Amino acid sequence: MSKRIVLVPFIILFLTTICYAMELNELNIQFSEDLSLEEVWAEWLDSDDYFVMVTPDNQVIMETKRVIYPGDQYLTADNLLYEVTEVDQDQHIAYTKLLEQVELAEHYFSISQLKTALGLVAVEADESPATGKIGVYHTHNAESYVPSDGVDSINGKGGIHEVGKAFADTLEKLGVNVTFAENLHLPHDKGAYRRSRNTVLKLLAEEPDAIFDIHRDAAPSNAYAALIEDEWVTQIQFVVGRQNQNLGINRQYAQSLKKIADQLYPGLVKGIFYGRGNYNQDLTPLNLLLEVGAHTNSKDAAKRGISLFAEVVDFYFYGPVEERQQNKEWNVWSVIGSKTTIWIIIFLGLTSIAFYVINAGGWQAAIDRLRRK
C-alpha cells in the first residue's frame, strides 16, 4: 500500500516537471475559451507568421507554418540541397548551409521518349488499357483553401478532398486504376498519423504501385504560385520523413520523380522537404506526402497543379503509352530496394553478433560457448 502512495506523487511530479519545462503559459493560451476548434487544429503559428528557411546569403528558400528543425533538409527546384543548421525560435528563421548540388537519380526514360510521350499522354490516354494502381488518401482531412472554401479548416471533408479527387480523376482518365480512400482521421491533432496508419495498411492490401498522402501547406500565396503553360497553378512540394527506415528509398524515389516532373513540367515541383517525422512512410517506400499549394491559394489552382502532377505520376510509373502497349516493365525499385536490403542484413548480422558476445560476457566466452555447442 505504501508503495502505491509513493507512486502517485512520482507520476504527478513527472508530469508537472514536464509541463513546467514547456512553459505553462502555452497551456493557458490553448485553453482560452474564445478559441475556436479550427484554431486548435490549424498550424500553431499566428496568422501571417511563417517559418522562413534562408540560404547562407539570406535568400528565401521556402516559407511555411510547418515546424522546421535543425537537421531538416531542403532540395530546391534547382536541385541545391540545403541543411538547416540553426532555428531562431523568436524570429522563426531557419538558417541553412549548402550541402551539395544534387544530380538527380537517373530514370530509365530517354529524353526523346519523354518528348514523344508528352504529346501522346493526353491524346491517346483514353484508349490505353488500364495500368497499375495508385492509392490516394488524406491524413489531414480538414485542410482547406481560404479563397475557395472561406476557411482554412473544415470540420469534416475539407477542400483538400476535392484536390485529391482531381488527382484521382486525372489518373483514371489516363487509364490508371485509383483507390481513393476518403476515410477521415479527425480530430486534426498530432495523433492523425497514428490513425491514418490503418488507411495506409488497407490501401497496401490492394497492392498499389504507389500511395500519395495529399495535403496543403500553410504559406503566403506567392510561395506556391507558378505559371505553367499560360495557366496559374500551385506547385507541388514533396515531403519525406527523416525518421523512417525507408528514408534511403524514399529519397531516391522522390528525387527520380522530381526529375521526371522537371522534364515534363518544369517548375511544377517546388522542392523536396526532408523533415523530422515518419508520415507512415515506414510502411512502404512507395508512400509520398504531397503539399499541393497553401491555404492562401485557390482550390482551382491546386486542382490544376495536381492534375499536371497526375500526368507525371502516370508517366513515371507506366512510361510512354506506346511502350506500355509492348508490355514493357518499368521497374525502378529493384536496384534501390536491394541496396537497402543488403544494409539491413549487414546491420542485423552485426547487431546479432554484438548481442551474442555481450550476453556471453566477452569474445573468448562467446567462442567457448559456440565450441561447447
Added chain:
Amino acid sequence: MANLPIGIVFLSITTILVFLGFFRATLDRMRLTDRSTIIILVLLIIAHLMPNFGINQYLAINLGAIIPLAVLIYLLITTSPNERIRAIAILLATTGFIWVTDNLFLNSTDRFLFNIDPLYLPGIIGGLLAYLTTRSRRSAFIAGTGSIFLLDIIAFLTNLNHHVPSQIIIGGGGIFDAIIINGILAVIIAEIIGEIRERIQRGPARLPNQGGDELE
C-alpha cells in the same frame, strides 16, 4: 505490384521477421509460455486479414485489435492486485501525457520530448514511466498498448462531441499497428534501461576472478 521486385519482397519479409522477433522477445519478458507466445504471433499475422466491424458512424473496431486487447487484459488479470493498480495508474498517466502533447503542443520546436514522432511517443513514455516507477515490463506493455486504445476512444468522444463524421478504427494494422509497435517499444525501453542499470550496478561484484556468475 504484380511485378514487385525481389528486393522489395525481401525487404518486407525482413521487416516482418524483425518485428516478430522483437514481439517474441517482448512476450518472453512478460513470463508468457513459449506456446502462448507462438499462438499470439500466429494470430497477429492473421490479424492483418481481419475486417473492420463498424459499431456506428463514429467508431469501428478491427477484429485484429482483439488480440493485443486480449493480451493486455490477460496481463492485467494475472498480475498481483498491487501491480494491477500501478499498471493502470501508469497507463492513465501515459495516456494523459500523450493527449497533452497531441493536442496542446503543436509547435514546441525546441523541446525534445515533444518533438518525437507521435507514432512512437506512447511507447517511449509508457516504457520510461513504467521502469522509473515500478521497473515492471508488464506495466510498460500495458501502458504502451493501452494508451493507444484509450487515445482512440478519446478521439472518438471528441468527434462525437463535435458531430464530426470521422470513424475511428481501433486496431487493424496487425503487427504494424500503432498498438503493437508501442507495446514492443515500451518493453524495449524498460528492458534497455533496466539491463544497463542492473549491469552497471552489479558489474564489479561479478568479475570471474572474484567468483561471480557469468552474466546472462
